[in-house]
Amino acid sequence: MPTTTLRLLAAIALALASATALAQTAAPAKAGTKPASTAKPDVAGKLAAAQPEAADETPARIERQHIAYVVQADGSYTEQRESALKVLQAPAIERAKHESISYSASIQTLDVTEAYTLKADGRRVAVPKSNFQVETNEGRAGGGPAFSDIATTSLVFPDVEVGDTVVVNYTLTGKQPMFDRQFSVLDSVSAHSYQGDLKVRIDTPASLWSQNRTFGAMKQVRDETVGDRHIVEWTYQNRAPLKDMRKDYSVYKMEDFPGYAFSTFRSYGEIAKAYGERALPKAAPTPRVRKLADEIAAGKKDQREVAKALYEWVSTNIQYAGNCIGLGAVVPRDQDFVLDNRIGDCKDHATLLQALLAAKDVPATQALINAGSVYQLPDIPVASSVNHVLNYLPGLDLYVDATAKGIPFGDLAWAVAGKPVLRVDHPELKAATAPQSSTRNRQRMVTHMTVQEDGSVKGKVEVELDGQPAIETRAGLRELREKDAQEMIKKFFGTGGLSADGSFTQDDPKALLDKHRYSAQFEVKQMLPVPGAFAIGPVFFNPMPVSMFVTPAQYEDNVYQGDGICIGGSSEEIYRIEFPATMKVIAVPPNVRLESDGSSYEAQYTLKGNVLEARRVIVDASQGPVCTQAFNRSYQQFAKKVLPNLKAQLVYQ
Numbered sequence: 001m002p003t004t005t006l007r008l009l010a011a012i013a014l015a016l017a018s019a020t021a022l023a024q025t026a027a028p029a030k031a032g033t034k035p036a037s038t039a040k041p042d043v044a045g046k047l048a049a050a051q052p053e054a055a056d057e058t059p060a061r062i063e064r065q066h067i068a069y070v071v072q073a074d075g076s077y078t079e080q081r082e083s084a085l086k087v088l089q090a091p092a093i094e095r096a097k098h099e100s101i102s103y104s105a106s107i108q109t110l111d112v113t114e115a116y117t118l119k120a121d122g123r124r125v126a127v128p129k130s131n132f133q134v135e136t137n138e139g140r141a142g143g144g145p146a147f148s149d150i151a152t153t154s155l156v157f158p159d160v161e162v163g164d165t166v167v168v169n170y171t172l173t174g175k176q177p178m179f180d181r182q183f184s185v186l187d188s189v190s191a192h193s194y195q196g197d198l199k200v201r202i203d204t205p206a207s208l209w210s211q212n213r214t215f216g217a218m219k220q221v222r223d224e225t226v227g228d229r230h231i232v233e234w235t236y237q238n239r240a241p242l243k244d245m246r247k248d249y250s251v252y253k254m255e256d257f258p259g260y261a262f263s264t265f266r267s268y269g270e271i272a273k274a275y276g277e278r279a280l281p282k283a284a285p286t287p288r289v290r291k292l293a294d295e296i297a298a299g300k301k302d303q304r305e306v307a308k309a310l311y312e313w314v315s316t317n318i319q320y321a322g323n324c325i326g327l328g329a330v331v332p333r334d335q336d337f338v339l340d341n342r343i344g345d346c347k348d349h350a351t352l353l354q355a356l357l358a359a360k361d362v363p364a365t366q367a368l369i370n371a372g373s374v375y376q377l378p379d380i381p382v383a384s385s386v387n388h389v390l391n392y393l394p395g396l397d398l399y400v401d402a403t404a405k406g407i408p409f410g411d412l413a414w415a416v417a418g419k420p421v422l423r424v425d426h427p428e429l430k431a432a433t434a435p436q437s438s439t440r441n442r443q444r445m446v447t448h449m450t451v452q453e454d455g456s457v458k459g460k461v462e463v464e465l466d467g468q469p470a471i472e473t474r475a476g477l478r479e480l481r482e483k484d485a486q487e488m489i490k491k492f493f494g495t496g497g498l499s500a501d502g503s504f505t506q507d508d509p510k511a512l513l514d515k516h517r518y519s520a521q522f523e524v525k526q527m528l529p530v531p532g533a534f535a536i537g538p539v540f541f542n543p544m545p546v547s548m549f550v551t552p553a554q555y556e557d558n559v560y561q562g563d564g565i566c567i568g569g570s571s572e573e574i575y576r577i578e579f580p581a582t583m584k585v586i587a588v589p590p591n592v593r594l595e596s597d598g599s600s601y602e603a604q605y606t607l608k609g610n611v612l613e614a615r616r617v618i619v620d621a622s623q624g625p626v627c628t629q630a631f632n633r634s635y636q637q638f639a640k641k642v643l644p645n646l647k648a649q650l651v652y653q
Contacts, residue, residue, distance in 0.1 A: 059089035060096055061194035063165060069185065071204040075177025075264075082169040084118070084196075087162050097160045103172050105136060105151035112170040115155050120163035131156040148322040148345075178330055178383060179274040181208065181264070186382040188259025189236070191216060192244035198236040200260055206230045208264050213380050216258035234260050246561035251626050252373035256562070261380035268381040269427035272368055275330060276424035279366060279389075282332040283351045285359040289335050293359035303362055303395055308409040310356045312512055314402040318352065319343045324371075324388050324403075346403040350389045353402050357393070365425035367392045367399065369433065371415050375626050390416065392423055392431075399433045406475035408512040412436070414468065414567065418625035435625050438568025440467030440514070443544040446574045453580050455528040461540045462519040467569065469544045470516040474509040477518075489522050492541060500524040531653035535646065536575055536589065536614055546571045546601075546618045547646050552632070553639035560636065566627035568620040575614040579652055588612060589648035596638035597621060597631065603645050612650060618642065 064084040071077040087096050103110055115127035133154045157166045177183065183204065189195060204210060206225045212232055214220050222233035236258050254261070265271055285293070296313045297306045318338060322345030332351035338344040344352070350366045357364040370377070371388035378385055390401040390412075399421070404413040418435030442465070449459040465473055489502035502522035509516065520540050528534065538545050549571060552559075579585060588605045595601075598621030606613045622635065 058194060059092035060085055060087050061196065062086075062198075063196040065195070065198045067199070068201040069183075069203065071183045071202070071208070073181070073205045073207065075180055075182045076174040077177070077183060078174065079172045080170070082114075082167070084165050084167045086165040087160060090162055093160050093162070096164075096166050097157045099155040099157070099166070099168050100152050101155075101168075101170060102150055102152045104149050104174075106149040107175045109173045109175075110151075110153055110170060111173070112153070112155070112168065114167060114169035115157070116167055117157045117160055118165040118167055119159070120161075125157075125159045127155050127157055131158065150323055179271075179278075182270075182274060182383075183208070183210075184261075184263035184265055184380075184382040184384070186254060186259070186261045186263075186378060186380070186384055188215060188254050188257040190241075190244070191238065191258055192241050193238070194241050195236055195238040195258075200234045202232045202262050204230050204264070209266070210262060210264045211266075211380060212260065212262040214260050215255045218258045218260055232262065245558050247555070247559045248562070248564040248632075250373055250565035251375055251563045253376055253563075254374070254378045261378055261382055263380050263382050265381040265383070267428065268377060268385075268422050269429075271381055271383050271386065272422035272424050272427035275368060275422075276366070276427070278331045279347060279351060280424065282334065283354040283358065283366075285355040286335050288339065289352070289355045290359040292339070293356045296356070297360050306360050307357060307362050307364075307393055307396065307398075307400075310360065310362075311353060311400050311402055311409045314349055314353045314356065315405060315407070315512065317342060318349055318402070320349075320403055320405070321345065322348070346389045349401075349403040350391050353391050353400075357391075362393065363395050364391050364393050365423060366390070367421040367423045367431070369416050369419055369421045375419055377420050386422060388416065390421075390433075392421070392425075394425070406471060406478070406512065408471065408514050411471065411514060414565075414625065435623075436468065436567070438620065438622055438624065439570075441469055441544070441567065441569030442466040442572075443469055443542075443570075444572045444574075445538060445542060445545075447539065447576070449539070449575070449577045451528060451577065451579045451583070453530070453582055455526045455530045455532070457524045457527040457539075458522070459524075459539065460519065460521045461538070463517065463542065465516045465543060467514055468567070469569070470514050473516050473518075473543050474511075474513065477506060478509045480506075480509070489520060493522070493524050493527075498524050498527055500527075530583070533587075533649040533651040535649050536577075537646070538573070544569065544571050546573050546616055549618045549620050550639040550642045550646065552636040553643040555636065557633075557636070560629050560632040562629055563626050564629075564632055566622035566624045566632065566635075568622035568624065570617065570619045572617045573615070575612070577612045577614075577650070579610040579612075581610060583610065583652050585610060585612060585650065585652045587649070587651035589614075589645055589650065592645050594638065594641050596641075597634055599635065599638055601638075601642045601645075616645075 062083065063086050064082065066082040068080045069077050085096055087093055101110060117125040119125065135152045135154065155168065160166060189198065206228050210230065214234055217238070218234050218236045220232070220234050222231060224231060293310060297309050300306045300309055319342060321343045324346040332347040333344060335352055335355055338348045338352050354364045354366060366389055368386035369388050369390060370386055374385065390399055390403070392399050398410060399412060400409060401407065401412055401416055407413055412433055414436060417433055420432050423429055423431050444464045446462045447459065449457050451457055485504045488504040489500055493500035500522055502520060504518070504520045506518035507516055522540070537547060585607055588607055589603065591604050593602045599619060601618045603616035604614065
């Protein structure tokens, strides 16, 4: 199924959020993968927050962005940024008033040289020091400065009105490099947003080998050596942007947008090697780790069973905190520190797991990957292109990610499946994680409903899940308390103004498995109007209904302007709806069978007296994680043919 704003997992999460919120369940702690923090001011974010569809109706525009890097021989650098954002419409005022600058507090210092509101009449209203606020990680949930050194300085611009421009100019000075004698940077802007004057300058020692490239309409205006310095400059302007017809950016390729890349790395292998030189010494098992590994894997001999036990221990016992890969965040913490605090970032998870595996003679290494929307690494090797760390077990030919909580051993979260990796043990090897198999994503739902004369309904729902929907459902219901489960039926139907009672049961969700079952029995008073009609569909919370697979039918025909994430699977719904003898069913949806590029939909509706039996099955043959524009458009047309059958109503009187 091609995705836009509604993804398969987002729909699952929404269903689970509804169920757990209704049950007043505390949401389980989730540890995600965090991209490296950047020091950019949120100019683009301010613009996007109030951006309407038409490019010429933007409520604010970027008049100026000047960026300059001065790199030292050891790879450390200063970064100077100046931006000017002009407010054109009132909706942009609130966002324009606020600026945030994030940086690595341990190895960078921030100097805001200018920050002011430029009034339409030319007056400057400086941001007073009282409007500066510095937030460190000490005040944030999930760990203090020991887990993340990212600090954020926030500014509030005074007296901002339509026609004014907010200007900020600051410098970040680094005390040490991310990697010794290496520097790399990669950035792009939207081709559909106003850019009055974008200038980028990079000044490096001529002794450092480097390569660079521009993308789109970005122009190189300088590339020369002056004395012992190498200077590169680029410019870009877009003062008449066209409307962006693309809505799906789930797959992002940097080269498709105006931008630039600069790197002293000759290959991605050099990035993996540089990371490994600092990270791998931390993975040597300590006596404490050896003892712990013996305890966790006690009685297990098979390599896979040993690895599974160690993986599950790290995944369930070490919580996530910090920033995975970034300036000031490329060396894992000591094993004792992570074990004492039971918390760490992705490097710490991967390093501790590697140490535990080594203690039991299970070969393992680490691998770098992009956990965002990048499925093809840019040609120019830049360290920020990889922002997450996981493990590779060569003896099992298996990638595992203990940072992504709730994932069974042998599986990966969708965000890191089917992507290129940089293996630390073989830096130059072209390798990738396995894509998720769409055939594993399956749901089967059986619903029995008995309608009373007054429209009240008694019924039962049974749901069986496999693959990713099962994993996500287990994660969402893992912390559901017994007393909340008992109230779930009442509160679920209560949100619709209905009075209901019943029970909810499920498999024990604690185990990390890719299968799950749950069921609900319910009695709902006056649920249906008499006489009346309704479209047949799930009556209780449902992670992967048939209707979810046809959401692309609701999008505009031109929504697919590029490649996008696609996640296949199948959903089967079986209904038995019994009406009382005093009622008569006068219309049922038509039977139908449809096929397209391997995907299919079949629906059968059989009326036997006052009992309707229905079965509908949709099979989505999308082979992800990335589908082409042509495939997504074809699937959308298939979904549009299915949708009328799902909307067809059962009519009774």
